[in-house]
Amino acid sequence: QKEVEQNSGPLSVPEGAIASLNCTYSDRGSQSFFWYRQYSGKSPELIMSIYSNGDKEDGRFTAQLNKASQYVSLLIRDSQPSDSATYLCAVRGSSASKIIFGSGTRLSIRP
Amino acid sequence: ETGVTQTPRHLVMGMTNKKSLKCEQHLGHNAMYWYKQSAKKPLELMFVYSLEERVENNSVPSRFSPECPNSSHLFLHLHTLQPEDSALYLCASSQEMGLAGGQETQYFGPGTRLLVL
Numbered sequence: 001q002k003e004v005e006q007n008s009g010p011l012s013v014p015e016g017a018i019a020s021l022n023c024t025y026s027d028r029g030s031q032s033f034f035w036y037r038q039y040s041g042k043s044p045e046l047i048m049s050i051y052s053n054g055d056k057e058d059g060r061f062t063a064q065l066n067k068a069s070q071y072v073s074l075l076i077r078d079s080q081p082s083d084s085a086t087y088l089c090a091v092r093g094s095s096a097s098k099i100i101f102g103s104g105t106r107l108s109i110r111p
Numbered sequence: 112e113t114g115v116t117q118t119p120r121h122l123v124m125g126m127t128n129k130k131s132l133k134c135e136q137h138l139g140h141n142a143m144y145w146y147k148q149s150a151k152k153p154l155e156l157m158f159v160y161s162l163e164e165r166v167e168n169n170s171v172p173s174r175f176s177p178e179c180p181n182s183s184h185l186f187l188h189l190h191t192l193q194p195e196d197s198a199l200y201l202c203a204s205s206q207e208m209g210l211a212g213g214q215e216t217q218y219f220g221p222g223t224r225l226l227v228l
Contacts, residue, residue, distance in 0.1 A: 004153070032215060043201055043219040044154070088154065092215065098167060099217065101154035 003027065004091050006102035013109055019076040021105050023089030026070070032092040033065055035074045037085045038104065044088055048074065079109045113137055115220035117202050123226045126192060132223045134185040134202030143185040144217060145177060146201040154201070160185060192227045199224050 005024045013019040021035075032051055036044035048063040050056045050072065056063045062075040072091075076083055086104040093100060115136045124130050136143060145157040159167035160179040174196075176188040185202055203217040 034216070043222050045219070046216055049216055098156060098159070099215075100156075103151070103153040 002102075003093070003100045004089055004102040006087075006089050006105045008103060009106040009108075011105055011107050013079050013107065015079060015081060015109055015111050017079055019079045019083065019107055019109070021074040021076075021087050021089075021107065023072045023074075023091075023102055024070055025072070025089075025091045025093075025100075027091070027093035027100075028067075028070060029094035030067075030070075030091045031094075032099075033063070033072045034090040034092075034099070035061075035063060035072075036088040036090060036101075038088055039085045047087075076107075081109045081111060083107060084109045115202060115204055115218055117200075117220035117223050119223060120221060121224050121226075123228065124189070124192065125228055126194075128192075129188070129190040131189065132187040132200055132202075132225075134187075134220055136183055136185075136202075136204035136218075136220075138204060138206070138218060140204040140206050140218075141182055142205045142207060142215075143179060143182070144203040144205075145185065145187050146203065146219075148199040148201055148222070150198075157187075189225075192225075194227050197225055197227045 003026050034049045035047045038044040050063040050065045060077045064073045086106045088104045089102040090099050118133045142161045147155045157171045158177040163179045178186040199222045201222045202220040205217045
């Protein structure tokens with residue numbers, strides 16, 4: 001079982017719709033959860049971090065965390081073509097020094 | 112310069128060469144990281160330094176040798192690499208390591224794209 005698992009996609013969503021990206025993790029002791037966006041040929045940039053169960057909203061982005069189900073998701077409302085990128089889920093587990101990245105979900109917003 | 116910078120941005124080297132990658136962070140952070148990103152594979156953590164001490168070495172071959180002379184600079188020395196080492200090498204930094212609340216958020220540099228012939 002992969003430590004952090006994401007559907008590789010591509011996930012195709014029409015412009016203006018809600019894009020839903022999902023991530024599961026194996027370490028039940030995980031404490032911190034991150035979503036990064038990576039455009040082709042660029043480095044990852046942080047979108048959201050979440051530490052406690054529930055929803056966290058920032059503009060068009062909402063991160064959702066359910067520690068009991070070991071599940072974290074990212075919702076993008078009013079999707080724009082500029083949201084087309086690979087979205088990386090990252091989890092800091094029991095080891096303080098290690099953040100594990102998923103392989104990413106490629107999102108494509110079609111006009 | 113702001114944020115995290117990396118040089119060179121592109122590097123082509125032969126298997127017998129020795130080269131070094133440089134990373135500099137201008138954020139006042141205490142922790143720095145080297146990652147390897149290969150096509151269609153997750154980001155792989157290679158090394159972690161906290162306050163200039165190496166705290167993580169993820170079973171990386173000895174042909175990769177990190178150096179952290181101070182909290183702002185991180186190097187990755189390369190020698191006798193293999194073609195399968197061709198990848199994007201990313202440096203990141205965070206304010207602290209292992210503390211929640213935003214201090215552990217990692218900020219990435221632009222990366223060095225390495226090709227080993």
